[in-house]
Amino acid sequence: MRILVVNPNTTATMTATIAAAARSVAAPGTEIVVATSRMGPASIEGYYDEALSVPGLLAEIADGERSGAAAAIIACFDDTGLDAARCMASIPVVGICEAALATAGFLAQRICVVTTLERSRVPIEHLVRRYGMGDRARVRAASVPVLALEDPESGALDKLRRQIEHALDDDHAEAIVLGCAGMADLAAALSRDYGVPVVDGVAAAVKQAEALVSLRLATSKRGTYAPPLAKSYAGMMEAFAPVDATPRLA
């Protein structure tokens, strides 16, 4: 079983962190293939970056499906482009936010998502509500830019720890969700230090993708995620135009 993990942030070093996290939990028969998007922002911080990362992300997923991936994972905690990818692809597509929240939901009642920047808080709160965790999960921002997570000198980890401590002490959080793909390597140590489950979305999504493939389940093509209709796509987007009922990407 080949699972594609796409990093829609166009920063290859970040993809390495994601790949390691994915591989560390993959089942014996699972091959993890990672791809860094070739179009879009170096890091996804807020709605503008998110929107501009989608075409590059969709191209990687289409490539992956053609190359035989059994499922795809979008490794950005905003679940960027997830709905569009589900319309386009025949294989299951999993977002790391929804995977992390679903996983944490099996482990605890009160959950705190700790993310990077304040500007990402409302977008993630919208996801939390859409995934039905509005009563259980709260979002905190550590004021850490995404790429600072890669720099041990940045003080990012300390800021993250401070928010986790507030979540445990002030919000009565029972489990922590790491709100950025770039935090994927921190879950185990933080869980040990704080004595509560700390969920990384990349690892969680790998298990959900494996689960869906094992269960022989794929995205419903009835209603919301029906394949895109054949039509012309103007300008640089022509490459993305589905030319028949089975969508195809150049």
Next chain:
Amino acid sequence: MRILVVNPNTTATMTATIAAAARSVAAPGTEIVVATSRMGPASIEGYYDEALSVPGLLAEIADGERSGAAAAIIACFDDTGLDAARCMASIPVVGICEAALATAGFLAQRICVVTTLERSRVPIEHLVRRYGMGDRARVRAASVPVLALEDPESGALDKLRRQIEHALDDDHAEAIVLGCAGMADLAAALSRDYGVPVVDGVAAAVKQAEALVSLRLATSKRGTYAPPLAKSYAGMMEAFAPVDATPRLA
């Protein structure tokens, strides 16, 4: 006061309908400028089309702001790219779904949105909930492709009327919202025929844009809609990279 109305569907005939609706309600001092996006699907039907229409849409809004528009309107009922546009632009940006729902909210308690295809129903239901109308507004799909609205032979109007009748009789709707920019020319006649307010989002958005400009109010740049941070944007998206704190588009 110049107001830019962008049609993110790349179909110029549809833009003509939108322009007429916008101009018919504009205040004496308002200049309506319309733009058809040059990148993306001919019609926006579902999440895939929506995602791929965003870059082209953002380019038009950036152009418009540089050319002196005081506000921008996104003329697609999915409010495609609205959050991203609000991050990018300094001028207010209004979506036609949010404008139509807000307007209908001043007129009636129970509202029914009649849209085109079944695949657009869940995306619009998400907007309805996000805009806080989940208890008041219901969404019906007329099984009419967007571009069929331009063809009087297509039977589209009859299908639309049938859903309005169901809304009034079965859902106790007190006002109707037309759930597609391509329906902008139908509001007056339908309102007359059915004796209830029928709200077109394009016209509603023009008045909201005028209102915001008159009130000297613009998008908050604190938190969610803070300007994009300076960073590199890979591939064809480089043009969209903000190069400093004041976002700028090539």
Next chain:
Amino acid sequence: MRILVVNPNTTATMTATIAAAARSVAAPGTEIVVATSRMGPASIEGYYDEALSVPGLLAEIADGERSGAAAAIIACFDDTGLDAARCMASIPVVGICEAALATAGFLAQRICVVTTLERSRVPIEHLVRRYGMGDRARVRAASVPVLALEDPESGALDKLRRQIEHALDDDHAEAIVLGCAGMADLAAALSRDYGVPVVDGVAAAVKQAEALVSLRLATSKRGTYAPPLAKSYAGMMEAFAPVDATPRLA
């Protein structure tokens, strides 16, 4: 286009503040007519005052409609009597709370309403939820009586500023809504000082009323806002009795 603004607080000096705010944003062709209710409390603070201000308010709106007003505005942030007025009147009626929240909703995700007294907090929270902003807007009370807003020596402005600062710092508010008609003159200065949109409901309502009239839209008379039925009204209320399907007020 003549727009009637009714102050249901029976304090004429407060009406002057309201009138100035309304006129400062009215479109060139709009005539603002103001009326101070002649029955009811000097200031509306809590549910008791609100209930007793309604008959006087309705009388002014009925008068205004007979005199040719194209729309009416209720200038009390509790949206006092709004549903009753919509049943009675043929012209559109706009409340300043709903207008302010709808306007702020186009500008920011997290909103804070700053109102006068603690006793007004729950009534406004009910409106916030009813208008679908329960997830986005929070209400703070500045412990300022309504009429203290007219007295520069009262310290009211300082208390108001302190709550705005808490809203920005503690609640991550991105926009402020002024929760009392008597604050209508403060919006511009507060917005300049704090660098976020500050929305005054009186000004917002003027633009919404102009919008509805321009769009040729009026309250739906189907269902909730059907005209009152002809029946006898006992005691001093007889004056309010609708005598036929077209309601009429003495």
Next chain:
Amino acid sequence: MRILVVNPNTTATMTATIAAAARSVAAPGTEIVVATSRMGPASIEGYYDEALSVPGLLAEIADGERSGAAAAIIACFDDTGLDAARCMASIPVVGICEAALATAGFLAQRICVVTTLERSRVPIEHLVRRYGMGDRARVRAASVPVLALEDPESGALDKLRRQIEHALDDDHAEAIVLGCAGMADLAAALSRDYGVPVVDGVAAAVKQAEALVSLRLATSKRGTYAPPLAKSYAGMMEAFAPVDATPRLA
């Protein structure tokens, strides 16, 4: 223990039905005193009638409290003026809608309220949501004017029965709430006929009022229901002006 039941509909024959229902369930030591409001509409049908019935209703409750009532009941299913009455009175005040819903909540999971006219449906739905029963209770209107309930020839009972049957068969209702004080005499027979609990709000409110008095509990005077502040009340409303911290009505 004396309990005042106020009929805010100014129709004395309706008060007789209400009085009989109240007395039939009162505890041995309870004296039921009934009052028909002397100001306002003959029947309360929709928001306009509701608003105009409040001053007369408040006057009766103030009279009742002065005459030694231990609690007051508002016998209109819209819970007309309930919040205002709670601010004004020192004694507990109970609405028949909230009493009926609370009572039905002890008996069944799915509840259907059957009310009179379509125009009352949305007001009652707002109460249902405000009282936290939005997930459990549905509202149906029988197209029966309030006073038709007094006329055995009107066919009102048949229409009511038809809606109860729809509620049981189509909505899986497990209990019925009668959504008008004028239906108070029908509960026992309908319950027998349909084999499910049928709750009348007047009777339910008597038991709630007795309960609050027995428990020595009264409305909290902290926050929302703080006593009205001393201030001038203009026009015919002067009679309602509280002249000191302990509100007093002429």
Next chain:
Amino acid sequence: MRILVVNPNTTATMTATIAAAARSVAAPGTEIVVATSRMGPASIEGYYDEALSVPGLLAEIADGERSGAAAAIIACFDDTGLDAARCMASIPVVGICEAALATAGFLAQRICVVTTLERSRVPIEHLVRRYGMGDRARVRAASVPVLALEDPESGALDKLRRQIEHALDDDHAEAIVLGCAGMADLAAALSRDYGVPVVDGVAAAVKQAEALVSLRLATSKRGTYAPPLAKSYAGMMEAFAPVDATPRLA
């Protein structure tokens, strides 16, 4: 009228407190019969204890019904086993949490439940939401084990008072609900000290049980609370097997 109050905590001294609270508010014609469950934990603290207390509780309610009780009360604030008891019994069954919340709802808009241990907070929050008070009631835990409430040296009362003070000052609570049957003797004194209604669920439930019996209303046997079907019950549970459509317990 005989009302059975079951203490599902198997601690007889706690039952004495409960009995006194129940008797102090019972109507003249009401006989209060108390029972301490003979199976299950000494005190119910969290979901595990709750689950294990249910069989013993059901046995007491079945016994009580056979002995002529007209209604039953479950005297644990988790409303332990309430749904199961309603299926089994023909007589009405009332939980002290639902009774307390319904009662407080007639008295105040913002409510705070003060319970014992942190582990009980989420279970009670689930009840608060299920009973529709999610917007009005907040839950605080005083870090007091249930049985410490019986020990004047334990400092429990001080901890409880501290949470009440936080509720009033920080949460703007207008009424307090005591979140444990073992606090039943404290309501009057705390209400006097803090000047707000303090509701004890045991007393509240007695009045609700009396009310339902007076109103001749019992649990709907349609749908959710239909009597258990006849079937075999394995192991020690055989005693609980209903042997025909009218459930019967050995």
Next chain:
Amino acid sequence: MRILVVNPNTTATMTATIAAAARSVAAPGTEIVVATSRMGPASIEGYYDEALSVPGLLAEIADGERSGAAAAIIACFDDTGLDAARCMASIPVVGICEAALATAGFLAQRICVVTTLERSRVPIEHLVRRYGMGDRARVRAASVPVLALEDPESGALDKLRRQIEHALDDDHAEAIVLGCAGMADLAAALSRDYGVPVVDGVAAAVKQAEALVSLRLATSKRGTYAPPLAKSYAGMMEAFAPVDATPRLA
């Protein structure tokens, strides 16, 4: 990795169906151990059966944990005893309803749960809301007793199919969830026949349990699911008393 699947229905033939479904999707390294509860009803139909099945279920999970199971699954769609089991056990515990809903949530927007009897509908609707799917998932009952699913002559499958057809045609469902462990063998055929994902909770729960174990995540022991406190347990329940902070079952 050993995963325990407990059937809390005390019917061994039903356990066989469950075991086959679990084994058909287990990963190569997973050993599925099944247990039929030895205490409680033959089939769980409604709240009464549910409550009485919990002690037997807990005993099996405690046994399983002592025997080295790495995770436990509760194979009843009511997620019977799930919260109690999570308090008691150190290993992760998964309910089949929560697993099925989480899985379906990755595949479709509108979901329909088809369950057995009408009396199970409200309990499952409560779970749907608690798991945050209230806006996405609807529950239908096929009027099929649990054990009739084992009898091909019972017509159960036809009734089930009819509800699936209603869900697809009338509710616009995009995926189906089978709402009873006894339907575990039907998913593949129904999915093939109707062309939408059909999710069986037993299979889904196996994958979730494997995922949690692989991720080295277990139930948070902070707050809601803290281990039961040491205390005496009266009567037949003594066996369940935790005697120290690490809960232990005889």
